[in-house]
Amino acid sequence: MKTDKIYIWIIWFVSIILLFVISQTNLILKEETPRVYQVSLILDGEDESKYANLKKGVDDAAKKYNIDINLITLNNINQKTLIESEEENGADGIIVLAKNDLKINLIKSPVVVLKSKDTDVFDTAKIGSANPSINISKRTINIDYTDMIERLYTAFEEKYDGSSPVYVFVNDLNLAGVSKETDFLKSKQSSNIILVEGDEKEFRTAIEDLVHSKKSAFIFSLDKKSTENICKILGGSSVYKEHIHGFYCIGATTFFLNKLSEGSIDAIATLNEYDEGYSAVEMLMADLKKTNYMTNIDMENMLVDKESLENEDIIKQLFPID
Amino acid sequence: MEKGKFSLKNLSIKNLSIQSSIFMYFTVTAIIAIALISLIIFQRFTNSLNATIIEENSGIVGQLGESVDSYLRNAMKVSDSIYYNVIKNTDISNDDIKRGMNLIYVNNDNMIDDIALISGKGELIESMPALRLKDNSNVLEKDFFKKSMAESEYINFSMPHIRDLFDRNESSYSWVISLSRAVEVTDEGKATQALLLINLNYMYFEEIFSNVNLGNGGYVYLTNDSGDIIWHPKQNEIYSGRFKEDNKYAATLKDGITVENLGGKNITLNVRTIGYTGWKLVGVTPSAALGVDGIKFRFFVLFVADLFLFLLAMINAFISDKISNPIKRLDGSVREIESGNLDVEIVPSGSYEVEHLGKSIKNMLGRIKVLMSDLVAEHNAKRKSEFDTLQSQINPHFLYNTLDIIVWMIENENSDKAVNIVTALAKFFRISLSKGKNIITVKDEVEHVRNYLMIQNMRFKNRFEYSIDVDEEVLSYSSLKLMLQPLVENAIYHGMEFMDGDGEIDVKVFKEDDSLYFTITDNGLGMSEDMVETLLSKDFVPSKKGSGIGVKNVNERIKLYFGSEYGLKVESEPDEGTKITIHLPAVVYGENDEDR
Numbered sequence: 001m002k003t004d005k006i007y008i009w010i011i012w013f014v015s016i017i018l019l020f021v022i023s024q025t026n027l028i029l030k031e032e033t034p035r036v037y038q039v040s041l042i043l044d045g046e047d048e049s050k051y052a053n054l055k056k057g058v059d060d061a062a063k064k065y066n067i068d069i070n071l072i073t074l075n076n077i078n079q080k081t082l083i084e085s086e087e088e089n090g091a092d093g094i095i096v097l098a099k100n101d102l103k104i105n106l107i108k109s110p111v112v113v114l115k116s117k118d119t120d121v122f123d124t125a126k127i128g129s130a131n132p133s134i135n136i137s138k139r140t141i142n143i144d145y146t147d148m149i150e151r152l153y154t155a156f157e158e159k160y161d162g163s164s165p166v167y168v169f170v171n172d173l174n175l176a177g178v179s180k181e182t183d184f185l186k187s188k189q190s191s192n193i194i195l196v197e198g199d200e201k202e203f204r205t206a207i208e209d210l211v212h213s214k215k216s217a218f219i220f221s222l223d224k225k226s227t228e229n230i231c232k233i234l235g236g237s238s239v240y241k242e243h244i245h246g247f248y249c250i251g252a253t254t255f256f257l258n259k260l261s262e263g264s265i266d267a268i269a270t271l272n273e274y275d276e277g278y279s280a281v282e283m284l285m286a287d288l289k290k291t292n293y294m295t296n297i298d299m300e301n302m303l304v305d306k307e308s309l310e311n312e313d314i315i316k317q318l319f320p321i322d
Numbered sequence: 323m324e325k326g327k328f329s330l331k332n333l334s335i336k337n338l339s340i341q342s343s344i345f346m347y348f349t350v351t352a353i354i355a356i357a358l359i360s361l362i363i364f365q366r367f368t369n370s371l372n373a374t375i376i377e378e379n380s381g382i383v384g385q386l387g388e389s390v391d392s393y394l395r396n397a398m399k400v401s402d403s404i405y406y407n408v409i410k411n412t413d414i415s416n417d418d419i420k421r422g423m424n425l426i427y428v429n430n431d432n433m434i435d436d437i438a439l440i441s442g443k444g445e446l447i448e449s450m451p452a453l454r455l456k457d458n459s460n461v462l463e464k465d466f467f468k469k470s471m472a473e474s475e476y477i478n479f480s481m482p483h484i485r486d487l488f489d490r491n492e493s494s495y496s497w498v499i500s501l502s503r504a505v506e507v508t509d510e511g512k513a514t515q516a517l518l519l520i521n522l523n524y525m526y527f528e529e530i531f532s533n534v535n536l537g538n539g540g541y542v543y544l545t546n547d548s549g550d551i552i553w554h555p556k557q558n559e560i561y562s563g564r565f566k567e568d569n570k571y572a573a574t575l576k577d578g579i580t581v582e583n584l585g586g587k588n589i590t591l592n593v594r595t596i597g598y599t600g601w602k603l604v605g606v607t608p609s610a611a612l613g614v615d616g617i618k619f620r621f622f623v624l625f626v627a628d629l630f631l632f633l634l635a636m637i638n639a640f641i642s643d644k645i646s647n648p649i650k651r652l653d654g655s656v657r658e659i660e661s662g663n664l665d666v667e668i669v670p671s672g673s674y675e676v677e678h679l680g681k682s683i684k685n686m687l688g689r690i691k692v693l694m695s696d697l698v699a700e701h702n703a704k705r706k707s708e709f710d711t712l713q714s715q716i717n718p719h720f721l722y723n724t725l726d727i728i729v730w731m732i733e734n735e736n737s738d739k740a741v742n743i744v745t746a747l748a749k750f751f752r753i754s755l756s757k758g759k760n761i762i763t764v765k766d767e768v769e770h771v772r773n774y775l776m777i778q779n780m781r782f783k784n785r786f787e788y789s790i791d792v793d794e795e796v797l798s799y800s801s802l803k804l805m806l807q808p809l810v811e812n813a814i815y816h817g818m819e820f821m822d823g824d825g826e827i828d829v830k831v832f833k834e835d836d837s838l839y840f841t842i843t844d845n846g847l848g849m850s851e852d853m854v855e856t857l858l859s860k861d862f863v864p865s866k867k868g869s870g871i872g873v874k875n876v877n878e879r880i881k882l883y884f885g886s887e888y889g890l891k892v893e894s895e896p897d898e899g900t901k902i903t904i905h906l907p908a909v910v911y912g913e914n915d916e917d918r
Contacts, residue, residue, distance in 0.1 A: 013632065015628060019624050024622070024625075254492075254495050257495075258490075258495075275562045278559075317562070319495050320558045321557055
């Protein structure tokens with residue numbers, strides 16, 4: 001019996017030593033120091049100023065989750081190459097605003113893709129045969145561009161005279177949602193659609209042609225760069241504005257909203273980009289921490305006109321506080 | 323309790339050793355006491371910490387409230403300054419207004435985004451910096467304009483909004499809070515109503531509130547009197563539905579500290595109303611925690627608790643050992659005694675009671691040994707007496723001699739006497755045996771000696787006379803077997819040997835109070851005192867032809883059976899005779915006597 005008691009004392013003493021080592025040293029238990037995650041945010045263009053609200057949402061979420069955001073714009077490099085290089089550089093996660101031609105295959109880091117709803121950016125053929133040990137995260141935030149153009153078209157229809165030409169300005173048909181939008185417009189206004197793809201130069205030529213032909217038109221701008229160019233052109237001379245009966249845009253920036261407020265733009269179809277950016281980071285963090293996984297998100301669109309700029313809720317969504 | 327075998331029964335308190343009991347009770351009591359004390363101290367500490375945090379937070383909120391109040395009053399003073407020192411009584415066409423506004427603007431540009439003087443018709447009179455009203459801005463329909471013009475004596479502060487009245491940098495926006503008041507301006511000598519608008523920089527609130535730490539994740543936010551958020555550290559998240567705040571409820575609370583349970587958590591709300599505007603500054607602090615997050619801290623607490631318990635257990639083990647060891651030793655000694663070892667050494671030690679117990683057990687052991695020794699001696703004596711008596715029950719010499727006499731009598735055709743002797747002999751032996759009993763009736767014992775005397779009388783050719791005198795009442799009393807015969811034998815062989823027919827042996831049996839007396843008196847040679855002593859001390863057998871039982875044996879047997887207060891008394895005088903008195907208790911013979 002006495003031997004048993006000695007064993008108990010010994011075991012007890014050892015437990016004290018063990019608890020001391022665990023609580024006071026890092027030999028057994030290493031307390032997690034707050035980790036700073038490195039996340040790359042890859043845009044779909046060169047100009048980051050058009051994504052101010054998205055970036056605010058990403059930044060606010062990054063503060064919450066202790067993330068260091070590396071913002072990357074496209075400079076003649078394709079997104080797939082950028083994604084792969086960021087992964088090689090040690091990015092813990094990647095958020096990408098997908099262009100239509102993006103196809104992501106095997107990737108180890110968690111990735112969240114902001115894309116057009118009906119577009120598949122994952123190379124399923126390659127991923128299907130992937131090594132099961134590679135953890136492939138396929139998270140997406142889907143933007144329904146078809147819905148956007150439908151809303152915009154509804155606003156356009158209210159004002160449309162039925163005969164004027166409809167100019168559709170796009171900078172890059174490969175941008176997310178653009179091809180679907182053009183297809184939609186073509187299906188609605190097949191005889192009146194004039195598609196202009198290009199930059200300021202091409203747009204200016206088109207508008208000047210309009211002016212010289214003394215015609216008026218309705219215009220759709222399907223991407224932010226195109227909208228900016230149009231606004232610049234229209235702002236250069238009041239003559240141009242006289243030939244534009246209605247100006248409808250996909251995507252919002254502060255500049256566009258100001259133009260909307262002053263009447264240069266009639267309606268903008270957009271979404272809460274702050275929420276979009278915030279959700280993208282939350283989704284990525286769930287994958288990084290392997291907890292509270294989120295399902296893919298379908299963003300809700302909104303149609304903004306001058307009157308709706310009086311709405312406080314819309315103001316708060318479109319003009320997040322710094 | 324069987325060692326090594328586990329069963330629930332073994333765990334009951336009754337089966338615990340004294341050391342285990344002391345250890346367990348001490349330890350459990352100490353644990354409970356420590357736990358209670360720790361709980362009380364922890365509670366007290368937590369409450370004290372809570373109170374301290376609440377007090378500090380109250381101070382912080384108070385200071386912040388004063389800052390905001392000061393800011394607003396400052397803004398009001400600026401508006402007063404512009405109005406009374408610049409605008410009033412100065413014609414609007416005068417450049418002094420512009421200069422005055424510029425001076426004030428420059429001196430306060432950290433808090434002011436812009437200043438504008440707007441006519442009652444909604445036209446911009448002057449502004450600093452130079453601004454242009456937006457073409458489509460209908461100032462007259464704006465809430466702030468209508469309210470200020472209606473309440474001309476008040477200075478109004480708006481909710482935060484986008485600065486959208488004036489043309490601005492098209493690619494940026496700013497949030498402002500507008501201070502507006504109705505003012506009187508002079509236009510070409512005529513006094514008219516106008517509006518003074520000062521757009522206050524909203525980022526001021528970001529600067530003063532965003533770095534506020536109320537401890538444990540606490541924060542402050544600002545609402546108007548209706549609870550609408552003016553500033554909140556998570557306002558974007560609130561607007562996108564990611565964060566919920568009970569701002570409407572908080573705005574209903576009076577100034578001071580309230581502890582509420584919101585969303586299942588205890589939260590301290592510190593509310594302060596900002597003077598002129600009625601805005602509410604709300605400090606939110608989750609219930610104070612000791613910062614016990616972190617698994618290592620929990621392990622540390624476990625470590626401290628374990629260490630204290632260990633030390634406590636060691637001390638308790640030492641104390642219980644010290645108390646119980648003397649008891650254990652005593653217990654071991656008693657077990658030895660139980661097993662039959664009466665020579666075990668008992669060393670009394672330990673506390674007073676235990677030592678006393680040890681001494682008592684030691685003394686008891688001594689007494690037991692003595693008593694056992696006495697018992698053994700008594701038993702041996704009894705056995706020896708019984709053995710002697712047994713031996714004497716069939717004395718061959720007496721038998722042979724008596725048979726000789728019988729033969730002689732038959733040969734001499736003295737058959738009557740022969741029959742008498744045979745009868746007497748038969749009776750003698752029957753009573754001698756008495757079915758093995760040691761206690762017989764007085765009647766039988768007297769009969770026994772009577773038969774003996776008759777036979778011996780015939781043998782010794784009537785050399786002596788004998789008489790037996792027995793009280794009738796004592797015949798049924800108890801007597802020791804073979805008690806009278808050896809004494810009579812002694813009288814015959816010692817006293818009658820040299821007598822010539824005038825020897826006398828008298829046997830009497832009588833009762834006196836509770837005692838029974840047997841006397842055997844002879845007028846024989848008598849004995850000296852030394853001889854009397856010898857008679858009782860040695861196993862003196864006067865003749866080999868006799869029973870073989872000495873007087874000492876009779877005496878010893880009497881004492882053995884009846885007690886030491888009974889026995890023989892010998893009175894003798896040389897040449898005079900001897901009288902032996904037997905003293906027995908007067909006990910009526912019963913069934914139980916056959917056991918003795």
